[in-house]
Amino acid sequence: MVSQGRLIVITGPSGVGKGTLVRQLLERHRQLHLSVSVTTRPPRPGEIDGKHYYFVDRDRFEEMVQNGELLEWAEFAGNYYGTPLDPVKKRIEAGESVLLEIELIGARQIRERFPQAQLIFIHPPSMLELERRLRSRAQDSDEAIAKRLKRAAEEINAAKEFDLEVVNDNLDQAIKQLENVLFAVV
Template structure:
């Protein structure tokens, strides 16, 4: 049986990672999205085991200490991580697993799972990224400023990845992702 592979997607907040991931999953049922574990509280409508696995900080720390996480990071006061066992089980069963994670976690994956395919989603420009962040209408002015500063630092790391996809046009970006994922090497 052919093994699946681990596919890591990262990029700045507001770049459209979630939209691209949802589009990929809708078009390609052969992909599996890894569900992260987090210490943050569920938002309205989020379901444990479907959106995230919600745990307290003590349990999260146990998972770190027991090597149960493929990667983990603290972001905005909460911890997020990727459970290792489900990822390994899917890959061994021949299913490719998609991770949508922060830069810090993607860097950990490079060390812990070097065969992973790593893709960086880039905005067309910092001005367009700012427009998208403002258009979401969910962040304060200070939060937008912090996200943009972080985005500039993250964009400087794009060359650490196997592929860079500019999300200027959703359909074109999706086609580019599909060519990266489904073109034989």
Template sequence: MQTGKLIVFAGPSGVGKGTLLRSLLDKHPDLYLSISATTRPPRPGEINGHHYYFVSRDRFETMVAEGQLLEWAEFAGNYYGTPRQPVERAIAEGKFVVLEIELEGARQVRKTFPEGMQIFILPPSEEELERRIRARGQDSEAAIARRLQRAKAEIAAADEFDLKIINDDFDRAIAALEAALFAVVPAGRVQ
């Protein structure tokens, strides 16, 4: 059995990476999406163990101290991280594991898995990114301001990634993602 592959999927909050990723997974259910742990409360409709592992701040800090996370970062006042064991197990089983994470997490993963493919999703413009964040209707003005400030720093770091895709046209962005993944994945080899 061949070893799997790690695919890091990052971009600023509100860029549409979750929507792109859901579409990609619907079309290619054999890709394995890693589930992150977070200290933020669930949003309406989110299920523990399916969308995220929702944990207390104390539990998260214990996970960090015990080396149970592949990467972690604090974002908008909450911790996010990738539990190490499920990712390593899936890669060892030959699966292609997709991590949807933020910039700091991607940098940490790059050190641990330099052979992983890193993809950064860009907004068409900062104005469009702000419009998308506001359209969610989930954040206070202070949270929106923090997300936009963070987005500027993340966009400035996009050149660190193997591939940049501008999410200005959904179908074109999906096609670019598929082309990148299936160039990485030999024909008939996605598991």
């Protein structure tokens, strides 16, 4: 019999570097598989359906929720985001480890529906640094950045709900800390 795989959830405020950490983990550990989320937001330039996200309309997303097709879901910035249940379940049953990069609301749903999941919260070094990172991306208005910072403070207050907390101050150190926990690397 194949041993059960693991579900690893990475959460943290927007701009904290979750995506960079996840990309590094995936490059360094081929046994990890990233779950592709489904969303109602339109694709950004260069995004490919089925690779970056599964892009659906609101009706289809709501149908997926009704049919229990999502492991978790949330509304963020006026769009729905969620994790398709079937692909995650199949990989875990096959003994593979699945990595999710999701928001706090979704992580809480995972805790309820999949209590054996390993939940990891990524902290910014400081709120000042988080604001600098958000501004350097040059994607958001001042108003949107203010909303993201307010939300970040709320998310940071929930960090104690997680199995592990990592401060992403130095990328190499943050990766090493994650690897130590996920793979018992010495």
